[in-house]
Amino acid sequence: MREMGIRQKLLNFFVKRKLFSALFTVLILESVFAAIFIYKFGPQNFANKTRNEEENIGGLPPIQTQNTFAFPIDQFKERITKKPFGIYITPQNSPISPERFTGYHTGVDVEYQDITSDVPVYAIADGKIVLSETASGYGGVFMAEIGIDGKPHNVLYGHIRPSSLPKTGQEFKKGEKLALLGTGFSKETDNERKHLHFAVLSDTRDDIKGYVQNKSELSGWIDPLVYFESRQGRTKNKLSLGGYSAS
Numbered sequence: 593m594r595e596m597g598i599r600q601k602l603l604n605f606f607v608k609r610k611l612f613s614a615l616f617t618v619l620i621l622e623s624v625f626a627a628i629f630i631y632k633f634g635p636q637n638f639a640n641k642t643r644n645e646e647e648n649i650g651g652l653p654p655i656q657t658q659n660t661f662a663f664p665i666d667q668f669k670e671r672i673t674k675k676p677f678g679i680y681i682t683p684q685n686s687p688i689s690p691e692r693f694t695g696y697h698t699g700v701d702v703e704y705q706d707i708t709s710d711v712p713v714y715a716i717a718d719g720k721i722v723l724s725e726t727a728s729g730y731g732g733v734f735m736a737e738i739g740i741d742g743k744p745h746n747v748l749y750g751h752i753r754p755s756s757l758p759k760t761g762q763e764f765k766k767g768e769k770l771a772l773l774g775t776g777f778s779k780e781t782d783n784e785r786k787h788l789h790f791a792v793l794s795d796t797r798d799d800i801k802g803y804v805q806n807k808s809e810l811s812g813w814i815d816p817l818v819y820f821e822s823r824q825g826r827t828k829n830k831l832s833l834g835g836y837s838a839s
């Protein structure tokens with residue numbers, strides 16, 4: 593009986609020790625993790641990180657070769673709801689009905705059918721007007737030559753009110769109001785809905801095509817959103833829909 597008692601005590605002692613050592617190990621590990629966490633994400637480092645992030649948002653990144661742009665029209669990105677750049681349109685698959693065009697879309701369509709008041713379009717960068725006319729499929733249309741990252745490009749604005757068209761040769765500054773959208777389903781838009789067809793050409797050629805028939809031709813145009821995705825934060829127009837008085 594007594595022997596058993598000692599054995600039992602010894603057994604109890606070792607079981608307790610194991611429990612204690614397990615608890616001790618857990619405590620040590622927790623302390624180590626806590627120390628690592630505080631070291632990595634502690635209040636000081638967190639403050640530094642926030643400050644650095646603010647600097648990135650508020651200031652220009654140190655890339656001097658890229659220029660920044662103003663939006664060509666208010667709510668530019670939000671209103672590209674039907675025809676994005678490069679979409680292959682046929683009368684059968686088109687989001688527009690009836691559709692009279694077939695081919696790859698060379699620009700983006702920015703939709704304003706719900707806006708009855710005048711909608712201005714703006715210069716996305718400094719430049720000059722190189723073409724301004726009325727044309728089949730557009731109504732009023734103009735092209736402007738601007739510099740993008742040190743290279744000259746033509747940009748196209750289609751479905752413009754002819755009486756508001758800028759003059760060929762006219763120079764302008766970034767953000768300047770250049771014209772107004774044409775009234776939907778009238779001669780001003782060649783009977784198209786009220787929207788801006790906005791395209792960026794890869795060079796300065798005099799090409800107003802809204803659709804092309806193959807992908808290699810499409811490479812003569814650039815998706816305008818490329819210039820507004822990463823550079824958006826610094827390029828917002830101060831104007832908003834409803835505030836048309838400013839230029």
Ligand SMILES: [Zn+2]
Nearest residue numbers: 700701789802
């Ligand atoms: Zn279009």
